[in-house]
Amino acid sequence: MPRRPRPRPTAADAALDRLFGALADPTRRRLLARLAVGPAKVTDLASPFAMSLPAVSKHLRVLERAGLVRRTVEGRVHRLALRGRRLEAVEVWLDPFRSYWEETLTSLGRDLERRPPRPRTARR
Amino acid sequence: MPRRPRPRPTAADAALDRLFGALADPTRRRLLARLAVGPAKVTDLASPFAMSLPAVSKHLRVLERAGLVRRTVEGRVHRLALRGRRLEAVEVWLDPFRSYWEETLTSLGRDLERRPPRPRTARR
DNA sequence: CCAATAGTAAACCAAATAGTTTAATATTGT
DNA sequence: ACAATATTAAACTATTTGGTTTACTATTGG
Numbered sequence: 001m002p003r004r005p006r007p008r009p010t011a012a013d014a015a016l017d018r019l020f021g022a023l024a025d026p027t028r029r030r031l032l033a034r035l036a037v038g039p040a041k042v043t044d045l046a047s048p049f050a051m052s053l054p055a056v057s058k059h060l061r062v063l064e065r066a067g068l069v070r071r072t073v074e075g076r077v078h079r080l081a082l083r084g085r086r087l088e089a090v091e092v093w094l095d096p097f098r099s100y101w102e103e104t105l106t107s108l109g110r111d112l113e114r115r116p117p118r119p120r121t122a123r124r
Numbered sequence: 125m126p127r128r129p130r131p132r133p134t135a136a137d138a139a140l141d142r143l144f145g146a147l148a149d150p151t152r153r154r155l156l157a158r159l160a161v162g163p164a165k166v167t168d169l170a171s172p173f174a175m176s177l178p179a180v181s182k183h184l185r186v187l188e189r190a191g192l193v194r195r196t197v198e199g200r201v202h203r204l205a206l207r208g209r210r211l212e213a214v215e216v217w218l219d220p221f222r223s224y225w226e227e228t229l230t231s232l233g234r235d236l237e238r239r240p241p242r243p244r245t246a247r248r
Numbered sequence: 249c250c251a252a253t254a255g256t257a258a259a260c261c262a263a264a265t266a267g268t269t270t271a272a273t274a275t276t277g278t
Numbered sequence: 279a280c281a282a283t284a285t286t287a288a289a290c291t292a293t294t295t296g297g298t299t300t301a302c303t304a305t306t307g308g
Contacts, residue, residue: 009150010150013150013153016147016148016150016153017148017149017150019148020144020145020147020148021144021145021148021295023140023144023148023217024140024141024143024144024145024147024148025141025295025296026133026134026137026140026141027296029137029140029217032221033220036220036221036224041254041255042254042255042256043253043254043255051296051297051298052297052298052299053254053255053256054255054256054257054297054298054299055296055297055298057255057256057257058256058295058296058297059296061256062295073255075254075304075305075306076253076254076255076303076304076305076306077253077254077255077305078254078255078256082221082224084221084223084224084225085224085225087218087221087224087225088224088225090214090218091218091222091225093147093153094211094214094215094218096157096160097156097160097208097211098215099208100160100206100208100209100211100212101208101209101211101212101215145265149265149266151266165284165285166284166285166286167283167284167285175266175267175268176267176268176269177284177285177286178267178268178269178285178286178287179266179267179268181285181286181287182265182266182267182286183266185286186265197285199274199275199276199284200273200274200275200276200283200284200285201275201283201284201285202284202285202286249308250307250308251306251307251308252305252306252307252308253304253305253306253307254303254304254305254306255302255303255304255305256301256302256303256304257300257301257302257303258299258300258301258302259298259299259300259301260297260298260299260300261296261297261298262295262296262297262298263294263295263296263297264293264294264295264296265292265293265294265295266291266292266293266294267290267291267292267293268289268290268291268292269288269289269290270287270288270289270290271286271287271288271289272285272286272287272288273284273285273286273287274283274284274285274286275282275283275284275285276281276282276283276284277280277281277282277283278279278280278281278282
């Protein structure tokens, strides 16, 4: 029985999948931290890591597909630069949850924090 | 040739891996959104999804191990509640990058945004 | 021209992920 | 006691991931 392939996620979902997926790896987070200092070429990015160059190359491709990194090829050297603005998407996703940890809240907000609302009890 | 197993990440890294990894799936993000409304039991959480109950059960375990969800067993029903504060860890990780997209910046900050610093050219 | 350099491509592998189905466990209502 | 309910466990599968090595391509400096 050929099982149907699981449905492709929506574009928005896929973008968030790639974004969070890219961040879910320590090597890639270190690469981002390094790139926050400034652009760099692949070999320089790879040198601190105890793994092969192709491995780092792949990580960079993942970051690129997530939109977190921009690549400009100058001759044979690929210069990678952080696209920090892409991280705003994380912030945006996070936003509706912000009330759960922010301290500067109305008493209503604080109540929500301390004990999350019971599901529709007094509701209607 | 038995290749050595790749080294376990540090505790801090593993925590972030689990956290971002948990967020890197549309089903789990939907579950979190649902839980933001209020706690719920497994069957109720599962009902909107076109997948089996054990599949959702596994997703919940992933969210739990990431610290994003708290489980309280009352008899045979497991009540899941969002642990929204855990998301603050995302915010914390994000913080050093904030200057890359925030508009309210000094001119220095805006420069950094427009074109990221070239790597140590005039440095030293 | 040629050797060295910078990087990707390809083929491979082990482990992890996301799902399935079937079975098991524990609790509840009658 | 028993049937129904709520949920996890286990065993299986396909796909993805993160790494390797080896081969390839393109650019550069002498």
